[in-house]
Amino acid sequence: MQSLTEENYLKSIYGLAQKPAEKITPTALAASMCVNAASVVDMIKKLTDKKLINYDKHKGVKLTTLGSKIAIDIVRKHRLWEVFLADKLGYSWDVVHDIAEQLEHTKHQELANRLDKFLGYPEFDPHGDPIPNAHGQLPATANVLLSEIEAGKTCQVTAVKDTSAVFLQYLEQLSVGIRTKLKVIEKIAFDGSMIIQIGKANRTTVSKKFAENLFVA
Numbered sequence: 001m002q003s004l005t006e007e008n009y010l011k012s013i014y015g016l017a018q019k020p021a022e023k024i025t026p027t028a029l030a031a032s033m034c035v036n037a038a039s040v041v042d043m044i045k046k047l048t049d050k051k052l053i054n055y056d057k058h059k060g061v062k063l064t065t066l067g068s069k070i071a072i073d074i075v076r077k078h079r080l081w082e083v084f085l086a087d088k089l090g091y092s093w094d095v096v097h098d099i100a101e102q103l104e105h106t107k108h109q110e111l112a113n114r115l116d117k118f119l120g121y122p123e124f125d126p127h128g129d130p131i132p133n134a135h136g137q138l139p140a141t142a143n144v145l146l147s148e149i150e151a152g153k154t155c156q157v158t159a160v161k162d163t164s165a166v167f168l169q170y171l172e173q174l175s176v177g178i179r180t181k182l183k184v185i186e187k188i189a190f191d192g193s194m195i196i197q198i199g200k201a202n203r204t205t206v207s208k209k210f211a212e213n214l215f216v217a
Helices: 004-017 026-033 037-049 065-088 096-103 109-118 165-173
Strands: 053-056 060-063 154-160 181-187 194-198 202-206 214-216
Touching: 004 026, 004 037, 004 060, 004 065, 026 037, 037 053, 060 065, 065 096, 065 109, 154 165
Parallel strands: none
Antiparallel strands: 053 060, 154 181, 154 214, 181 194, 194 202
């Protein structure tokens, strides 16, 4: 049985592993968990002893098969709870993450399967992140960043890279959500900002940082 802290570490390692070609170092893990390096070193030893991770200073931290299974299960529960909170209880997408952080550690295994069935087997959470199914498989995605879209092209919002409350609230102010249609009117060479059309009428200028934190298809 894993402690809540151990589960959070496994989930964090899983998240870091989704970034291509990046070695998961203790420093990167400490930054992700917002803890000091000494705490990470102690936890790496504990998780290694439990055969949940492998660690090599040249290859970094990697989940074992068992560690990966546990991490995916936590991620699945987290994202299912986010869907439930948003779709069934009416919570806004900028607050569901923190609540789901508490609910994801529920130990009753059958609960996640029943919740999945109740929600109609959703493939994506309110932020557009893919939800693993009962077998740990993720739905196919074909997302690119808004910053990669050429001027004149139309696209649709599929996910947000930055799920911080302040960014999600900013998106709400602009009436931008999952499945919102955007058209890139102009790309400003000077600073990478963009003029976009939101929906059918609203035009606004967004920063390069904005465009690099929104996934579209």
